[in-house]
Amino acid sequence: MAGPQVSEAEAANRLMRLAREIARHNRLYHDRDTPEVSDAEYDALVRENAALEAAFPQLVRADSPSRQVGAAPSGPLAKVTHARPMLSLENAFSAEDVLEFVRRVRRFLSVPETEAVALTAEPKIDGLSCSLQYEDGHLVLAATRGDGAIGEDVTPNVRTIADIPQTLVGAPQVLEVRGEVFMSKADFAALNERQEASGGKLFANPRNAAAGSLRQKDPAITRERPLRFLLHGWGELSEPLGATQTEAVDCLVKLGFPLAKLFRRCADADEALAHYAAIEHARADLPFDIDGVVYKVDRLDWQERLGSVGRAPRWAIAHKFPAEKAETTLERIEIQVGRTGKLTPVGRLRPVGVGGVIVANVTLHNRDEIARLGLREGDRVRIQRAGDVIPQVVENLTRGERRDPFVFPDHCPQCGSEAVAEEGEVDVRCTGGLICPAQRIERLKHFVSRGAMDIDGLGEKTIEEFVALGWLHGPADIFRLGQHRADLLGREGWKEKSVENLLAAIEARKGFDPARFLFGLGIRHIGIVTARDLMKAFGTIEALKTAALGEDGMAELACVEGIGPVVAEALRDFFHEPHNREQLAELVGLARPAAFVSQTRVTEWSGKTVVFTGSLQTMSREEAKAQAEKLGARSAGSVSAKTDLVVAGPGAGSKLKKAEELGIRVIGEEEWARIVADA
Ligand code: IVH
Numbered sequence: 001m002a003g004p005q006v007s008e009a010e011a012a013n014r015l016m017r018l019a020r021e022i023a024r025h026n027r028l029y030h031d032r033d034t035p036e037v038s039d040a041e042y043d044a045l046v047r048e049n050a051a052l053e054a055a056f057p058q059l060v061r062a063d064s065p066s067r068q069v070g071a072a073p074s075g076p077l078a079k080v081t082h083a084r085p086m087l088s089l090e091n092a093f094s095a096e097d098v099l100e101f102v103r104r105v106r107r108f109l110s111v112p113e114t115e116a117v118a119l120t121a122e123p124k125i126d127g128l129s130c131s132l133q134y135e136d137g138h139l140v141l142a143a144t145r146g147d148g149a150i151g152e153d154v155t156p157n158v159r160t161i162a163d164i165p166q167t168l169v170g171a172p173q174v175l176e177v178r179g180e181v182f183m184s185k186a187d188f189a190a191l192n193e194r195q196e197a198s199g200g201k202l203f204a205n206p207r208n209a210a211a212g213s214l215r216q217k218d219p220a221i222t223r224e225r226p227l228r229f230l231l232h233g234w235g236e237l238s239e240p241l242g243a244t245q246t247e248a249v250d251c252l253v254k255l256g257f258p259l260a261k262l263f264r265r266c267a268d269a270d271e272a273l274a275h276y277a278a279i280e281h282a283r284a285d286l287p288f289d290i291d292g293v294v295y296k297v298d299r300l301d302w303q304e305r306l307g308s309v310g311r312a313p314r315w316a317i318a319h320k321f322p323a324e325k326a327e328t329t330l331e332r333i334e335i336q337v338g339r340t341g342k343l344t345p346v347g348r349l350r351p352v353g354v355g356g357v358i359v360a361n362v363t364l365h366n367r368d369e370i371a372r373l374g375l376r377e378g379d380r381v382r383i384q385r386a387g388d389v390i391p392q393v394v395e396n397l398t399r400g401e402r403r404d405p406f407v408f409p410d411h412c413p414q415c416g417s418e419a420v421a422e423e424g425e426v427d428v429r430c431t432g433g434l435i436c437p438a439q440r441i442e443r444l445k446h447f448v449s450r451g452a453m454d455i456d457g458l459g460e461k462t463i464e465e466f467v468a469l470g471w472l473h474g475p476a477d478i479f480r481l482g483q484h485r486a487d488l489l490g491r492e493g494w495k496e497k498s499v500e501n502l503l504a505a506i507e508a509r510k511g512f513d514p515a516r517f518l519f520g521l522g523i524r525h526i527g528i529v530t531a532r533d534l535m536k537a538f539g540t541i542e543a544l545k546t547a548a549l550g551e552d553g554m555a556e557l558a559c560v561e562g563i564g565p566v567v568a569e570a571l572r573d574f575f576h577e578p579h580n581r582e583q584l585a586e587l588v589g590l591a592r593p594a595a596f597v598s599q600t601r602v603t604e605w606s607g608k609t610v611v612f613t614g615s616l617q618t619m620s621r622e623e624a625k626a627q628a629e630k631l632g633a634r635s636a637g638s639v640s641a642k643t644d645l646v647v648a649g650p651g652a653g654s655k656l657k658k659a660e661e662l663g664i665r666v667i668g669e670e671e672w673a674r675i676v677a678d679a
Contacts, residue, residue: 006052006055006363006365006390007524007525008056008059008525008527009338009339009340009342009522009524009525010338010342010344010363011052011055011056011059012056012059012339012446012522012527013336013338013339013340013342013344013442014048014052014336014338014344015049015052015053015056015059015060015061015064016061016339016442016445016446016449017336018045018048018049018052018065019049019061019063019064019065020460021045022042022045022046022049022065023063023065025037025042025045041351041360044351044358044359044360044361045065045360045361046065046066046204046208047204047205047208047357047358047359048360048361048390049064049065049066050066050204050205050207050208051385051390051391052390053066054207055390056527057088057145057146057147057148058147058148058311058451058527058528058529059451059527060146060147061449061450061451062076062449062450062451062454063450066208066211066212076152077152077153077154077215077217078152078153079146079150079151079152079153080141080143080146080150080151080152080153081149081150082131082143082146082148082149082150082151082235083176083235083236084176084235084236085148085149085311086129086131086145086146086148086151086178086235087148087308087311087312087313088148088311088312089124089294089312089313089316089317089318090312090316090317090318091292091317091318091319091320092317092318092319092320093319093320093322095273097317097319098269098272098273098276098295098317098319099269101295101317102117102119102269104314105117105297105302105306105314105315107620108305108306108314108620108622108623109302109305109306109620109623110618110619110620116267116268117268117269117297117302118244118265118266118267118268118297118298118299119265119266119268119269119271119272119295119296119297119298120245120246120249120263120264120265120266120295120296120298121263121264121266121272121275121276121279121293121294121295122232122259122260122262122263122264122293122294123260123262123279123286123290123292123293123294124290124291124292124293124294124318124320125180125182125230125232125260125288125289125290126182126205126206126207126288126289126290126291127180127181127182127183127206127207127210127288128144128145128180128181128182128207128210128211128214129144129145129178129179129180129181130142130143130144130145130154130158130178130179130180130181130214130229131143131144131145131151131176131177131178131235132158132164132176132177132178132179133174133175133176133235133236134168134171134174134175134176134177135173135174136173137167137168137169137170137171138166138167138168139155139158139159139164139165139166139167140155141153141155142154142155142157142158142159142164143155144214144215147451147528147529148311148529149529149532152215154214154215156219156222157213157214157215157216157219157222158181158214159219160219160222160223160227161181161222161227161228161229163227163228163229163230163258164229164257165255165256165257168255168256169255170255171255172237172238172239172241173238173239174236174237174238175234175236175237175238175255176234176235176236176237177231177233177234177235177252177257178231178232178233178234178235179229179230179231179232179233179257180229180230180232181210181214181227181228181229182206182207182210182227182228182229182230182288182289183206183207183209183210183213183225183226183227183228183288184206184226184228184287184288185206185287185288185289186287187206187225187226188203188205188206188209191203191209191225191226192209204357205289205357206288206289207289209225210227213225213227214227228258228288229257229258230258230259230260231249231252231253231257231258231259232260232294234248234252240300242300243299243300243301244265244298244299244300245265245296245297245298245299245300245303246265246298248300249263262275262278262279262282265298266295272293272295275293276293276319279293280293280321283321290321291320291321292318292319292320292321293318293319294316294317294318294319295316295317295319296315296316297315297316302315303315305623305626306623307623307626307629307630309561309562310529310530310533310562311529311562323384323385324354324384324385325354325382325383325384325394326352326353326354326359326382326383326384327352327380327381327382327383327397328349328350328351328352328359328380328381328383329349329350329378329379329380329381330347330348330349330362330375330376330377330378330379330380330381330393331348331349331350331377331378332347332348332377333345333346333347333348333364333370333375333376333377333406334346334348335408335409335413337412337413337414337430337436337438337439338438338439338442339438339439339442339443339446339522340429340439340522340524341412341429341430341431341432341436341438341439342427342428342429342430343367343408343409343412343413343419343427343428343429343430344363344364344365344366345363345364345365345366345367345369345370345408346361346362346363346364347361347362347363347364347375347381347393348360348361349361349362349381349383352383354383354384354385354391357385359383359385359391361391362383362390362391362392362393363390363391363392364393365392366426366427366428367408367421367426367428368426369426370406370408371405373393373395373396373399374396374399374405375393375396375406376403376404376405376406377406378398378403379396379397379398379399379401380396380397380398381393381395381396381397382394382395382397408428409428410428412430412431412432412436412438414430414432414436414437414438414439415430415432415436415437415438416432417430417431417432417436418430418431419431437467440467440472440473440474441460441463441464441467442522443474443475443522444463444467444472444474444475444478445460445463446520446522447475447478447520447521447522448463448478448520449520451516451519451528452516452517452519452520452528453509453512453516453517453520453591454509454516455478455505455506455509456501456502456505457498457501457502457505458478458502458505458506462502465491466481469484469487471484474583474586474587475520475521475583475587476583476586476587476590476591478506479506479510479587479590479591480590481502481503481506482503482506485499485503509591510590510591510592511591511592511593511594512591512593512594513593513594513596514535514539514540514541514593514594514595514596515528515531515532515534515535515536515596516528516531517541517591517593518531518534518535518541518544518593519531521574521584523570523571523574524570524573524574525566525567525570526567526570526571529562530562530563530567533560533561533562533563534557534560534563534567534571535596536596537560537561537563537634538560538596539595539596539607540593540595540596541584541588541593542588544571545575545581545584548568548571548572548574548575549572549575549576552637552638553568553572554568554569554572555637555638556636556637556638557571557572558637559625559634559635559636559637560634561625561626561629603631603632603633603679604679605628605631605632605633605675605679606631606632606633607632607633607634608632608633608634608644608645609633609634609635609636609642609643609644609645610628610633610634610635610636610643610644610645610646610647611635611636611637611638611639611643611645611646611647611655611659612624612625612628612635612646612647612649613639613646613647613648613649613652613653613655613656614648614649614650614651614652614653614656615649615650615651616647616649616669617649617650617669618669618673619669624647624672627672627676630676631675631676631679633645638655639655639658639659639662639664640662641662643659643662643664644664644665645664645665645666645667646659646664646665646666646667647666647667647668647669647671647672648666648667648668649668649669
């Protein structure tokens, strides 16, 4: 299965640049009336931003342009913590991917081939997820998905949406309904016409229009925008809605929530794939945009057992429609330097429409990709975009033309340091580290950003100013800014109050959330969700470092729910580098991040370490680990003095022996099942 076409670190870097670039164009356009780019170029930037945000919802920035589209500049909406996380979906791009999904489900649950795995299949609507909370039948709170853990309060706006009932009769006392808020194609076209007539900002697509309309500070504006809603799930409940997805959804329909007409229960994967074909056939005639089909395991007891990994449930998958293609000219190849020093080539295109969206930029990934396609400035290229994924070049149509190949730089375009690819790596990186302004400033900006340490008053301009003054080299220097108080007071634009506020905002971040601290370090592949998973498992940065550097480090890290070998390796690489350890020690000493407070259920097993060994009969190892995690326990790969419990199946060998030697409690699968059931 293919993931998004850029890494999370690249996306984060690009989003930062886009936020800056778009804000600058906004200022030029609105405040000074001197735009530097055409509307099409501006829109392409906004769309690239939206596509990246859709692919990496956890990276949406506080200063994201998508939050500003049409919004009153009166500050952000209030934050809401979701009682149960709002998950996203893994993607499948072929029937084979879907069959593999069903095989994975079978393996996890140990369901034999003779027993069918029924699925529901429904359109994947291209809108934005919304959670609606009802208490005693009254709508009390509506929130956007946000980063999945924390969303934004949009209650007054949602009250203007006609599809959404304000009161329910016969509903459970607590009921959280989840679904998609979207704008129909016709309403989107009409809205853009009105915007054009009134000189307002045009929206790139119905999804952006829906997002811009829902996330308004002023519900009167939302009321003017025809938003719609279709249910696709639920969150917190005081009583179950049914035994299957189909029953539960039926129950919600009876309570008055609209459901996509193309929702269907399918007895098996073949039936689900046939329904995919039917939905794809109907796609062009649907009144709203869809970008695939979502399948969900119908049995809710199975959904429960399957649980989730990272940000996505194991019991659902999105089967995306195939990519749409177009031809255009590659006008320029530009090299960007990211926060991690990676040199990323970006193709600037003659803008072209692909599947209803104008595309002006493509990622060219890396040096090898340019060589593979034989790309040079001026080539005609075929590009494609699939759903939310960033457009990419799939073919060079003028490869045969005799021209010099593109020479990939061997020096950083930002700082002039040598740029090299590590042995076996495709990415070329600037070796300048913190001396490279691109990296230094981007790293600092990331560290203080809203999703990380969230330090108010340390914006981009200020960081640039302090870096230029030599006050900021690395993040640790932020906590030493107090030393420059007197100098700062003498500088233009700084008053007693603003200096006090800044220093207080920094002071307030001492002893802060270690997950956000970890995310702020900008380690490759560590997004906020992964950082939370890691801190949940290890509690402190120090414990994480010990695990990453330990002999069994990779195995121990890979045991953490949601953590794969890529993250484990990135962590090990990071902690192995003496320079990073020094910087981190300094930073931890100054910032003193707190120990992580887990939000999993508190049970007598919270914080305990369980090891599963031998061949388990009634559950897969994956499910066993997930069960331990639900109890608040941690499952480890090897037995040590820190192990609290060993669950042994038949054939358990050295680990069982070691547990016995160390006097650790050993139980069988049946007893484990009782613990899980009783907790
Ligand atoms: S199920 C735990 N069903 O797609 C499952 N999501 O890529 C989460 N979406 O955040 C949602 N149509 O906003 C589901 N029929 C559908 C959907 C759907 C659109 C969105 C949803 C979600 C995103 C994940």
